[in-house]
Amino acid sequence: MGTRIKNLQVTRVVDGDTIKVLLNDKREFLRLDCVDTEEILNHDSKPRTNAGIAASEMARQYFMNEHGFLTKVDIEFDSNEPVEVCLEKYRDHHGRLICCVHKQGENYNLKLIKEGWSPYFIKYGSSRLYHQEMMLAEAEAQAHNRMIWNRQTNESSAFRNYTILMPWWSLRASIVDDFRRYGQPNGVLSVRLDYPKILLAAMKQQSITIFCDLQEGITKWIGNSGIIHTGTKDRSLKLWIPEASDNKYAPIVHLINKRYTGLGRGYVYISGQVTMYRDKPEITLTHLQQLSDFCPVFPGASSTNSPALTYNNTQK
Structure with missing residues (x-):
């Protein structure tokens, strides 16, 4: 189990993989770790898709309680470091906290993958806590043609080419694992x-x-x-x-x-x-x-015989 902060009030659902919570009297954006639901608006290289719109609507319903109000959640960092350290270190390029979200004991990140709303998104590294569970969840969603893995979902809209993206993500994840x-x-x-x-x-x-x-x-x-x-x-x-x-x-x-x-x-x-x-x-x-491309010094090896790949200024 990673470091958790419990009982945070959700204040806004942005889309399928981004929500806002009240934390330390401040509204914080959460970027859910290892998931990437499709878009509700065209964004850079990511197109607006039917799956993205559906994921956003699902999230709005999911984070609503039986009285029609936004619910409370727990968040979990991919680390067991102290809370104050996690709040500083685990943020994305935009300053959003990177974490898993749990509602009433259910891991929402894992739910997104298992139900086919998101691939197992390892562009920035695999999950230390839930790697096996997320791999199995993705395989199950693919086997049962759920949401993004069903060609009919985005038949009338743009779509993301996971055949190209997933090998690239895997390459990057392997580099992070080596680091x-x-x-x-x-x-x-x-x-x-x-x-x-x-x-x-x-x-x-x-x-x-x-x-x-x-x-x-x-x-x-x-x-x-x-x-x-x-x-x-x-x-x-x-x-x-x-x-x-x-x-x-x-x-x-x-x-x-x-x-x-x-x-x-x-x-x-x-x-x-x-x-x-x-x-x-x-x-x-x-x-x-x-x-x-590699760490300059490996365990048990000196810098002179390390398998590090560097480049020579005379190369053309």
Whole structure:
């Protein structure tokens, strides 16, 4: 069992996988962990679908009590850390709490998967607590053609191509699993999970290795220099590529664009000196060797014989 906060009043149902609760006298958005119901509005690469509309209506009914009022729920984090730690660490890019929701003993996240409202969504890593249950729930929903797994559900609307998405999610989940197994025990820092440690290292201008997601690629250009913002809304780290169009640094941009962005690997290990710039931590990327697909140090192996994959500036 993960860390739980009990008896929270639901104040709003946004859609099938996002609700709002009253927590510590503040209305908090919850982004339900390891699920991703379809959309009620067109959103970036996600289309509005019949399944999304139906999931939203189901959720509105589910979180209503017998008197027609919004009910109370428990939330559970994918960790057994103290509540105050979970409230800081387990948030998505928009600042929403990432958790499971339980109503009267039922795991709503698991219900969404089992009834076919959502796939087992592992784009950001598999569930530590409910991986097996969620895998079995997804298989059951697929076997019985429930909701999103039934072609007729979205026959008159757009649909999501899970044949393409699920292998990509599995790739990303395997990378996160390796980070949990090798990276964290060896001191690699996650921008989202270890932000205070990154800030402290930046103040001391130390060299560190971070694990981050480059799916969005370069987010801003200042002249010929590229900036990548990684992390979350409140826990952001900047990667700076000086003179990115110059022949010396262009291979870094090519590698990021072709290997990590979009439907690429996304996750990467970045090594370098971290400093503070305008109250935010920043690492300057000047060498391909600063990027690696694997943890720089594995258990029982020295850095010289570690199977880490890094890149050579002379590669073309």
